[in-house]
Amino acid sequence: MKKADIFEFYRRLAEANPAPETELEYVNPYTLLVAVALSAQATDVGVNKATRTLFAKVRTPQQMLDLGEEGLKEHIKTIGLFNTKAKNVIAAARILVDKFDGEIPRERGELETLPGVGRKTANVVLNVAFGEPTIAVDTHIFRVGNRTGLARGKTPLEVELKLEKATPAPFITHAHHWLILHGRYTCKARTPECWRCPVADLCAFKPKTPAPKARPSAAPAAH
CATH class of the missing domain: 1.10.340.30 (Hypothetical protein; domain 2)
Known part of the structure; x- marks a missing residue:
């Protein structure tokens, strides 16, 4: 993915969720x-x-x-x-x-x-x-990095190092949360929901998954 596209990729994720947080509950x-x-x-x-x-x-x-x-x-x-x-x-x-x-x-x-x-x-x-600028690569981030072309690698460490290098400074602190949430809820493992993805046009994945077809409504019952 090109530098300008990477910046735009994160910018859109940030716009949709300006202050992402871990979904794990903790007190300290x-x-x-x-x-x-x-x-x-x-x-x-x-x-x-x-x-x-x-x-x-x-x-x-x-x-x-x-x-x-x-x-x-x-x-x-x-x-x-x-x-x-x-x-x-x-x-x-x-x-x-x-x-x-x-x-x-x-x-x-x-x-x-x-x-x-x-x-x-x-x-x-x-x-x-x-608040350290680290990126923890789990299965979601590993998938998103490889599938989108943001950071391709054969191991989590390879993806992590490429993401740290490619991620623009303004986005590095929250990068891991944006990517994990994107992988968990949009860029899913089996069927990525490309039809509602905010960064689909920047992503290398092909063919894009089309929106599921609406089920035809049942015919009204005859009286």
């Missing part, structure tokens, strides 16, 4: 970290349902340790892979208390030392909690 950087770690291979809706009662009680790594692994499992048992996730969240809380005085580190490398925290999770926390 620590609860955001937990929510993002729990969201791997799960929906934000499912995670929010499980964490509402959890985050009413637990807002710090020490409180998480006090709750314990079994207590945590009770809250998150509706989320996929909850046993492994509970183990990781407790182990991460222990490291945060022992090594970081209960604070969330603001450096990607340090975040990635926490169990269950990969590059994508670290990028989300840096961006959402601290």
Whole structure:
């Protein structure tokens, strides 16, 4: 995609949604970290349902340790892979208390030392909690980058680095939210809704998906 088209692509997404936010619910950087770690291979809706009662009680790594692994499992048992996730969240809380005085580190490398925290999770926390210009590439962003021609790559890291390079400075802070929401609600995996896409004319995807045909209304019943 050309530079001018990339600027216009983001400009239109920004116009439609000037202040995009994560759909995960959280109360501080620590609860955001937990929510993002729990969201791997799960929906934000499912995670929010499980964490509402959890985050009413637990807002710090020490409180998480006090709750314990079994207590945590009770809250998150509706989320996929909850046993492994509970183990990781407790182990991460222990490291945060022992090594970081209960604070969330603001450096990607340090975040990635926490169990269950990969590059994508670290990028989300840096961006959402601290306003860093990072782009966390999930399945939606990977698809949008490749499908539109905005940033093509064979791996999430390749797409991430290309997006960071291609995204104009005014849009970098919110880029990841615009792209994830675009992928989640418009540029869907199976059938992208090109007919209602605000950036369809800038996108390399072909053939564009036509609007679904309206069902013919039933004939009035004879009396």
